[in-house]
Amino acid sequence: MTAAPAFPMFVSVPEATAHLRALLPDPGVDRVPLSGALGRTLAEALAARVSHPSATESALDGIACREADTLTATADQPVPLRVVGESRAGQPFAGTVGEGECVRIYTGAPLPPGTDAICPVEQLTDQGPDHVLLRRPARPGDVRPEGQDFRAGDVVLPEGVPLTPARLALAAALGHAEVTVRRPYRVALLSTGDEVVAPGQPLRPGQVYDSNRVGLGALLRECGCEVLDLGHAPDSVDALHAALDAAGGADLLLTSGGVSMGRYDFMRDLLIERGTVTFWKVRMRPGGPALLGRWAGLPVFGLPGNPVSSLVVFGLIVRPALTGQPLRPVRLRAGTEFRGVPDKTVYARGVLRGAEVHAYRQQSSGVLRSLSDSDVLVIVPEGAEVPAGADVDVLLL
Numbered sequence: 001m002t003a004a005p006a007f008p009m010f011v012s013v014p015e016a017t018a019h020l021r022a023l024l025p026d027p028g029v030d031r032v033p034l035s036g037a038l039g040r041t042l043a044e045a046l047a048a049r050v051s052h053p054s055a056t057e058s059a060l061d062g063i064a065c066r067e068a069d070t071l072t073a074t075a076d077q078p079v080p081l082r083v084v085g086e087s088r089a090g091q092p093f094a095g096t097v098g099e100g101e102c103v104r105i106y107t108g109a110p111l112p113p114g115t116d117a118i119c120p121v122e123q124l125t126d127q128g129p130d131h132v133l134l135r136r137p138a139r140p141g142d143v144r145p146e147g148q149d150f151r152a153g154d155v156v157l158p159e160g161v162p163l164t165p166a167r168l169a170l171a172a173a174l175g176h177a178e179v180t181v182r183r184p185y186r187v188a189l190l191s192t193g194d195e196v197v198a199p200g201q202p203l204r205p206g207q208v209y210d211s212n213r214v215g216l217g218a219l220l221r222e223c224g225c226e227v228l229d230l231g232h233a234p235d236s237v238d239a240l241h242a243a244l245d246a247a248g249g250a251d252l253l254l255t256s257g258g259v260s261m262g263r264y265d266f267m268r269d270l271l272i273e274r275g276t277v278t279f280w281k282v283r284m285r286p287g288g289p290a291l292l293g294r295w296a297g298l299p300v301f302g303l304p305g306n307p308v309s310s311l312v313v314f315g316l317i318v319r320p321a322l323t324g325q326p327l328r329p330v331r332l333r334a335g336t337e338f339r340g341v342p343d344k345t346v347y348a349r350g351v352l353r354g355a356e357v358h359a360y361r362q363q364s365s366g367v368l369r370s371l372s373d374s375d376v377l378v379i380v381p382e383g384a385e386v387p388a389g390a391d392v393d394v395l396l397l
């Protein structure tokens with residue numbers, strides 16, 4: 001009888017993510033201009049330095065007036081108003097608008113005192129320079145109230161969010177020119193396997209192009225990581241040993257291949273025998289043989305070699321650990337049946353058809369097109385049988 005392993009096996013996806021997160025060092029922070037912050041993670045909460053809009057203003061080009069003066073306006077019986085001035089963005093009208101009066105106003109310009117509604121130019125006829133006829137009532141809804149977006153002092157962007165283009169625009173509107181962001185993780189990337197060949201090289205029988213390193217490198221860059229590309233190592237203990245040593249300066253080493261049950265799965269053996277193993281195997285399909293450990297203090301995440309498995313494990317475990325952003329499933333109607341397996345959550349590749357999700361025709365973890373052609377991963381809980389017509393949780397790809 002063999003002794004029970006000294007590390008957990010068959011952990012859940014959330015447990016695997018928590019284990020990896022616990023091994024990652026604190027990356028520290030950088031202060032960067034907004035132009036250099038795309039995709040970075042905000043390391044401070046951002047408060048508004050100003051209110052937006054800074055004053056109640058018009059949402060349209062037209063005239064500002066009192067709504068009450070215009071309630072009877074129709075195309076047949078237009079309401080006349082006297083123009084007493086103009087309000088432009090940055091150049092407000094100085095006076096107060098009285099009964100039967102209006103000012104010409106432009107989008108973003110402050111509403112003059114006395115007015116509460118806007119009539120757009122399309123609904124006006126000029127009667128000389130100082131009079132207009134309104135063909136419909138002016139509307140208070142075409143006014144943007146002061147602070148509608150945010151008020152000075154409001155905490156608007158929380159710490160920990162990724163800086164998307166919309167959030168960068170918001171940071172600028174709040175009055176910030178620079179932001180404090182988390183330092184990118186430095187992630188070393190290594191693919192393993194005697195049969196694995198760099199794309200572009202001639203391929204001998206039985207060999208396969210190194211698609212994992214390309215996909216994983218892109219996923220890492222998408223997460224804002226600095227990638228230290230260690231290339232490819234053959235299935236040899238010495239070569240893997242050297243590669244593990246070469247990754248020493250990184251925050252994390254990500255490997256692909258060599259973690260399952262085969263005789264040449266040396267990455268698994270090396271970590272078990274000469275490193276530390278945090279867990280081996282996750283209750284998921286694809287991706288079951290994933291491995292986490294340490295090599296002289298360096299966290300090492302061993303992704304399975306099967307092309308779909310390596311990218312799916314990255315998306316489900318590695319990305320949430322690196323970014324701190326949890327998975328966000330959405331609910332959709334299943335258009336086909338989805339079959340679970342006992343003791344594993346299945347992440348089935350699915351294609352959207354209208355509001356329904358259909359199983360992709362091929363679910364083998366060696367078929368990369370099942371991932372590139374799919375829109376979502378359908379989460380099929382352990383042992384579940386989801387009939388067509390039922391609701392399912394999916395993750396957008």
Ligand SMILES: Nc1nc2c(c(=O)[nH]1)N[C@H]1C(S)=C(S)[C@@H](COP(=O)(O)OP(=O)(O)OC[C@H]3O[C@@H](n4cnc5c(N)ncnc54)[C@H](O)[C@@H]3O)O[C@H]1N2
Binds near residue numbers: 212287
């Ligand atoms: N007896 C068992 N066999 C296997 C099990 C098991 O539980 N018992 N698990 C299977 C599962 S699930 C997976 S996933 C794979 C993972 O195996 P490894 O991580 O050891 O990966 P390899 O054996 O090195 O390669 C598997 C497969 O992937 C191709 N590959 C590897 N690297 C790349 C790359 N960089 N680019 C493209 N393709 C790559 C490789 O050629 C193999 O076809 O194990 C199952 N076996």
Ligand code: MOO
Binds near residue numbers: 284304
């Ligand atoms: O992890 Mo494996 O993906 O089920 O082939």
